[in-house]
Amino acid sequence: MRSLLILFFINAAIFANTYDFDENKFVFAIGNTFHKVGKITYTKEKVTITYTHPKYKQIVKEDGNISIEGSSGKKYYLKDRALMHTKAFIDIMIRLGEYDELKENKDFNVCKEGEKYVVTFKGEMKRMLPKAEVHTNGMKVKSFKLFMHNGDTLEIVKR
Amino acid sequence: MKHLNLFIFLLLSTLFLFFLPQVKFSTNFLELFFSKESTTLLNVTSKLGLSNNIYVAKKGFTEDALNELQVIAEKLQKVEGISNVQLSVSVSKELEAYYKKNYYLLADFNNTKLSREAIHEKLQRAYDELQNAFIYMPLDTNDPLGLFSVHIGKNDAYLKLKDYGYVLKAGVTIDTSSAAEAKELYTKVNTLLKAHKEVLVYAPFFFLVENSSYIRSDMQKVITLATVLLLLLYFFMLKNYRLLLHTVIAIGSSVLSAILASTYMFGSINLMVLAFGVSITTISIDYMFHYYFHGDFSTKGFIRQKRVFFGFLTTFGVFVIFTFISIRLFYELAFFAAVSLLVAYLLFSWAFSYLEIEKPLLKERHSSFRKINPLYLLLLSFVLFGYSYTHLKFDDDLRNLDYKNERLLALSQQFREGLMQSSYQTVLLSADTRELLLQKYEKLQVVHPAMLGIGKYLLSRHKCEERLKQLRTFDFRTIRESIRTEAKKIGFTDVFEDLYAGLERMNCDTMHPMDDMGFKIVQEQNHWYTVVFIPKKEPITVMEGVEILDIAKHLSQDMQNSKQSIVKFMTVSIVFILAMLVLVSGIHILYPLVYIVFPLSVVLFGITLFWGMINIMHMFAMIILIAIGIDYGVYMHRTTTQTETMTAIKYALLSTLAGFGVLIFSDTAALYSIGFVITTGIGAVFILLWGTSADR
Numbered sequence: 076m077r078s079l080l081i082l083f084f085i086n087a088a089i090f091a092n093t094y095d096f097d098e099n100k101f102v103f104a105i106g107n108t109f110h111k112v113g114k115i116t117y118t119k120e121k122v123t124i125t126y127t128h129p130k131y132k133q134i135v136k137e138d139g140n141i142s143i144e145g146s147s148g149k150k151y152y153l154k155d156r157a158l159m160h161t162k163a164f165i166d167i168m169i170r171l172g173e174y175d176e177l178k179e180n181k182d183f184n185v186c187k188e189g190e191k192y193v194v195t196f197k198g199e200m201k202r203m204l205p206k207a208e209v210h211t212n213g214m215k216v217k218s219f220k221l222f223m224h225n226g227d228t229l230e231i232v233k234r
Numbered sequence: 235m236k237h238l239n240l241f242i243f244l245l246l247s248t249l250f251l252f253f254l255p256q257v258k259f260s261t262n263f264l265e266l267f268f269s270k271e272s273t274t275l276l277n278v279t280s281k282l283g284l285s286n287n288i289y290v291a292k293k294g295f296t297e298d299a300l301n302e303l304q305v306i307a308e309k310l311q312k313v314e315g316i317s318n319v320q321l322s323v324s325v326s327k328e329l330e331a332y333y334k335k336n337y338y339l340l341a342d343f344n345n346t347k348l349s350r351e352a353i354h355e356k357l358q359r360a361y362d363e364l365q366n367a368f369i370y371m372p373l374d375t376n377d378p379l380g381l382f383s384v385h386i387g388k389n390d391a392y393l394k395l396k397d398y399g400y401v402l403k404a405g406v407t408i409d410t411s412s413a414a415e416a417k418e419l420y421t422k423v424n425t426l427l428k429a430h431k432e433v434l435v436y437a438p439f440f441f442l443v444e445n446s447s448y449i450r451s452d453m454q455k456v457i458t459l460a461t462v463l464l465l466l467l468y469f470f471m472l473k474n475y476r477l478l479l480h481t482v483i484a485i486g487s488s489v490l491s492a493i494l495a496s497t498y499m500f501g502s503i504n505l506m507v508l509a510f511g512v513s514i515t516t517i518s519i520d521y522m523f524h525y526y527f528h529g530d531f532s533t534k535g536f537i538r539q540k541r542v543f544f545g546f547l548t549t550f551g552v553f554v555i556f557t558f559i560s561i562r563l564f565y566e567l568a569f570f571a572a573v574s575l576l577v578a579y580l581l582f583s584w585a586f587s588y589l590e591i592e593k594p595l596l597k598e599r600h601s602s603f604r605k606i607n608p609l610y611l612l613l614l615s616f617v618l619f620g621y622s623y624t625h626l627k628f629d630d631d632l633r634n635l636d637y638k639n640e641r642l643l644a645l646s647q648q649f650r651e652g653l654m655q656s657s658y659q660t661v662l663l664s665a666d667t668r669e670l671l672l673q674k675y676e677k678l679q680v681v682h683p684a685m686l687g688i689g690k691y692l693l694s695r696h697k698c699e700e701r702l703k704q705l706r707t708f709d710f711r712t713i714r715e716s717i718r719t720e721a722k723k724i725g726f727t728d729v730f731e732d733l734y735a736g737l738e739r740m741n742c743d744t745m746h747p748m749d750d751m752g753f754k755i756v757q758e759q760n761h762w763y764t765v766v767f768i769p770k771k772e773p774i775t776v777m778e779g780v781e782i783l784d785i786a787k788h789l790s791q792d793m794q795n796s797k798q799s800i801v802k803f804m805t806v807s808i809v810f811i812l813a814m815l816v817l818v819s820g821i822h823i824l825y826p827l828v829y830i831v832f833p834l835s836v837v838l839f840g841i842t843l844f845w846g847m848i849n850i851m852h853m854f855a856m857i858i859l860i861a862i863g864i865d866y867g868v869y870m871h872r873t874t875t876q877t878e879t880m881t882a883i884k885y886a887l888l889s890t891l892a893g894f895g896v897l898i899f900s901d902t903a904a905l906y907s908i909g910f911v912i913t914t915g916i917g918a919v920f921i922l923l924w925g926t927s928a929d930r
Contacts, residue, residue, distance in 0.1 A: 100370065102364050102373075103729065104373045104375065106727045107365070109365070119296075134369065155385075156371070160372075161370070161371075180301060180304075181300065181321075198324070202330070224372075227372060
């Protein structure tokens with residue numbers, strides 16, 4: 076039984092995608108940029124974002140729910156608008172983090188400008204953010220930046 | 235006079251052609267069966283578009299599945315008859331614009347007065363959240379105090395079919411009750427989806443297409459069989475082609491007369507009435523056979539056969555009685571049958587007497603059987619009636635009369651349950667005006683806050699005016715100033731320039747229904763209707779003009795009412811038949827009576843034994859059986875020409891069996907029910923002919 080469990084966890088680790096990142100969030104309303112460091116791990120079923128700087132925070136998306144847990148171990152679940160927004164941003168983080176996703180599809184149009192890809196969102200996504208820029212290095216995504224309607228930006232730089 | 239039959243036919247044909255522009259053929263079968271209330275309800279649900287959607291599900295909850303559905307959606311969008319293909323459950327651009335325009339009227343409004351300190355505190359909290367947030371949440375720069383709020387349900391971005399995959403929904407613009415239009419769209423959609431694997435497609439109107447196509451092929455099979463049997467009967471057994479030709483002409487004249495009379499009486503003639511009416515007209519062949527085998531077609535004058543006259547009069551009387559029934563199918567059909575039988579009787583009795591058709595040679599029959607006393611058969615009939623009465627139930631579910639399309643039924647259940655439609659109950663609201671309807675909606679929403687409906691996007695004038703009044707009395711000018719001042723103190727940039735923008739320009743004239751709202755308000759016969767979805771666990775508030783939309787229940791009630799009505803009219807008919815038989819036979823009515831009672835009891839016993847449930851089509855066929863039985867009973871009573879009479883009845887029975895009885899080979903429950911009653915009934919009459927035809 077124990078060996079089966081070990082095998083399961085090894086498999087889960089092998090098939091999960093992961094990357095470390097720096098996050099730079101510019102909030103136009105207060106004119107500040109906030110810097111965070113974290114790591115995202117995702118499979119088809121579950122996404123975990125763990126921030127280590129400026130403080131520990133773990134965000135988990137599973138079965139349509141999103142929970143946030145601090146260093147104290149206290150956990151709470153997102154609701155309503157917060158849930159909707161965060162779900163959408165986690166999905167974008169995963170998709171724009173993968174080079175293979177940078178092709179025309181039902182959610183966005185892609186235009187290549189040198190090593191930079193300009194992504195313009197369609198439909199429901201467009202209501203939240205008009206565009207994003209993805210910087211690549213060969214077949215790998217280096218960083219991406221999301222531009223919001225209200226002047227805010229959110230940049231993810233892979234480490 | 236030899237060509238009188240033909241002359242009358244030509245005269246009636248000319249009259250028919252002359253009045254043809256006024257003759258209207260109706261194909262609306264619903265109005266024939268259902269009460270006015272049910273028909274209105276069906277029209278309302280059709281207008282509300284509750285069943286005007288096509289659902290396409292692709293197996294799997296993956297990105298690939300979504301992309302394939304997107305491809306399908308683009309293809310479907312180009313198909314004529316389809317509009318508004320939706321893959322995402324989000325609202326359309328137009329509806330979003332409409333909502334923004336009316337936001338301050340539609341959103342919940344917290345009108346609690348806020349002090350400057352309270353405003354400062356709220357803004358400070360928002361500032362702190364922006365500083366410390368680990369998730370990205372944009373600041374609402376239009377309403378940072380959250381005075382207005384909208385409830386957001388826990389919805390997924392895409393429609394899902396439980397345990398299967400993503401679903402797209404396409405609205406249809408065709409008339410889904412039109413078989414031709416529905417079939418065209420059905421073919422287009424299925425052809426388009428052929429290239430896609432692991433895809434399920436379902437629309438309620440698919441039942442109409444698949445079932446009617448199946449029923450059509452079933453009918454073709456039955457008609458071919460009936461034609462072959464009738465040809466065998468006339469060409470190989472009767473071998474009198476001239477008689478056949480004149481009989482067809484006479485039946486044609488009878489039908490034309492009935493069409494003209496029905497049109498004059500009811501304004502139009504339903505195709506179903508026409509089809510069954512023509513079949514019932516063929517019962518009149520009884521008279522022809524009776525005259526023919528008795529050599530009456532060379533008498534050159536009105537044939538006076540007392541038995542045929544009484545047989546006709548009784549059948550005619552029964553149909554006249556049924557013209558007073560409240561079920562449209564039955565009273566129109568009874569009127570049609572009464573007219574066509576009258577004309578057929580007159581033609582066979584008068585025009586045929588000039589045809590100079592000789593009496594066929596018949597072999598005299600001598601039976602060595604010991605004849606059964608009709609009293610025993612009558613007693614047996616009452617035993618069978620008793621058994622049926624205690625064991626037989628009425629089947630009021632109309633769906634049981636249709637072709638059982640197992641595949642589509644399973645698919646319908648999968649979509650109904652898988653799309654979570656089963657967790658809501660559909661409730662119909664009605665009122666005299668649109669304003670009253672919306673007010674009713676608002677009243678109901680107070681009791682059922684989780685209710686879904688058009689009220690999310692539309693307010694009654696009364697509620698809208700109240701909200702406007704509330705907004706105008708709230709001091710937004712001071713609120714704006716306080717926010718800007720306090721925000722500056724806290725450290726916000728100039729992001730609050732457009733606070734509560736457009737609020738002062740709000741008015742109630744900008745609200746109107748839109749297709750994208752997902753719910754409609756419709757008008758039917760001076761009444762306004764809309765539907766709402768209320769969670770199943772909540773008992774519906776009793777209120778005038780609020781009812782759970784359950785068409786099946788309405789139709790079942792109609793069927794129950796029809797049954798009671800038919801039983802009542804059957805009782806009246808039987809009393810009438812008894813009176814007529816007393817008139818013909820005096821106190822010796824047992825013999826003719828047994829020709830009605832015995833076949834009926836055998837049929838009822840058969841239905842009880844095999845199914846235990848009797849349906850409306852069984853009852854319809856039993857009326858025809860009574861009509862046939864009367865003639866035979868009267869003909870056979872104290873006949874002095876037993877060979878001729880029996881031969882005439884046998885031919886008449888064979889022709890009825892070929893016309894009606896073949897329906898027993900149909901796979902459609904409605905037609906099979908008629909076939910079963912007629913075939914069993916005819917079998918019982920044959921037993922009577924064999925068992926009771928003594929030389930009395």
